[in-house]
Amino acid sequence: MPTSVTLIVNGAPTPLAAPGTVHDLLAAMALLDQRVAVERNGEVVPRSRHRDTRLASGDRVEIIVAVGGG
Amino acid sequence: MHDPLVIAGKTYSSRLLVGTGKYKDFQETRKAVDAAGAEIVTVAIRRTNIGQTPGEESLLDALPPSRYTILPNTAGCYTADDAVRTLRLARELLDGHRLVKLEVLGDPNNLYPNMPETLKAAETLVKEGFDVMVYCSDDPIQAKRLEEIGCVAVMPLASIIGSGMGILNPWNLRLIIDNAKVPVLVDAGVGTASDAAIAMELGCDAVLMNSAIAYARQPVLMAGAMRHAVEAGRRAFLAGRMQRKLYSATPSSPTEGLISPAR
Numbered sequence: 001m002p003t004s005v006t007l008i009v010n011g012a013p014t015p016l017a018a019p020g021t022v023h024d025l026l027a028a029m030a031l032l033d034q035r036v037a038v039e040r041n042g043e044v045v046p047r048s049r050h051r052d053t054r055l056a057s058g059d060r061v062e063i064i065v066a067v068g069g070g
Numbered sequence: 071m072h073d074p075l076v077i078a079g080k081t082y083s084s085r086l087l088v089g090t091g092k093y094k095d096f097q098e099t100r101k102a103v104d105a106a107g108a109e110i111v112t113v114a115i116r117r118t119n120i121g122q123t124p125g126e127e128s129l130l131d132a133l134p135p136s137r138y139t140i141l142p143n144t145a146g147c148y149t150a151d152d153a154v155r156t157l158r159l160a161r162e163l164l165d166g167h168r169l170v171k172l173e174v175l176g177d178p179n180n181l182y183p184n185m186p187e188t189l190k191a192a193e194t195l196v197k198e199g200f201d202v203m204v205y206c207s208d209d210p211i212q213a214k215r216l217e218e219i220g221c222v223a224v225m226p227l228a229s230i231i232g233s234g235m236g237i238l239n240p241w242n243l244r245l246i247i248d249n250a251k252v253p254v255l256v257d258a259g260v261g262t263a264s265d266a267a268i269a270m271e272l273g274c275d276a277v278l279m280n281s282a283i284a285y286a287r288q289p290v291l292m293a294g295a296m297r298h299a300v301e302a303g304r305r306a307f308l309a310g311r312m313q314r315k316l317y318s319a320t321p322s323s324p325t326e327g328l329i330s331p332a333r
Contacts (some may be wrong), residue, residue, distance in 0.1 A: 010117040037163035038229050044162045049292025064159050069114025069145050070280025
């Protein structure tokens, strides 16, 4: 079992200790107290599933926020 | 005057919707939104800055969804697929919120909407239960098609996004307004207060703008001007303008009783 996986987070290769969940990734990125939404391989991961959604090497993860725009 | 704007069954007293981009900070954004009297504010969806300062204020702290109706948009999306994914994420971000602004762009220079992709995205989003307000070309056939798909508002451009060129084709806007059973909003192109008033006098239900306020020398002052312009235009529309009478004056004062004899 590898000790870490490499994800593509917001387009950039990002290591995460294995086994790791969406919740673990948000914790590692200090985003737990921020209002964000997460997509994994093109599908939204609802907040209620962050703790039990395991991430695997090569997973493409998008983490988004609301920003100013028109 | 009780004259509410109704979008997707919800009532709003303001007919001015504003974007939140291009302000110098969130404080100015908030002040401008409040000076505009806007209840619906549109926001963009973007990747988090990796390594963002924890605890830093976010846009939704400055504009809490408990107080404002947040309208997530798909600005910057060039395919139906990207737009749909973006709004699914927005719905998750905003705890199941349904009201969204769809825009699918076709050209990075003029930011004109890609209508085939827009129609495709609208169909998917409506099926998935979104209330779709849609940025579109000022083509009455496309606007009608979007309405038939089930969009809750159609939002033709007045001129290209961020240009401030004003209402370039009032005739097309009238065609769209006269055919529509859903609210019609001018979205994009307004440059100054008179443009907003003209849009409302044409019979638009509301106006959505960002740059005209944010790029004004004094954005908060302009936000107030836009609020008044939209209200003035709406009232003028409801009041019904006088008939134009060309090349012949009609005096407003009595023609009798002058102190000098009439000519």
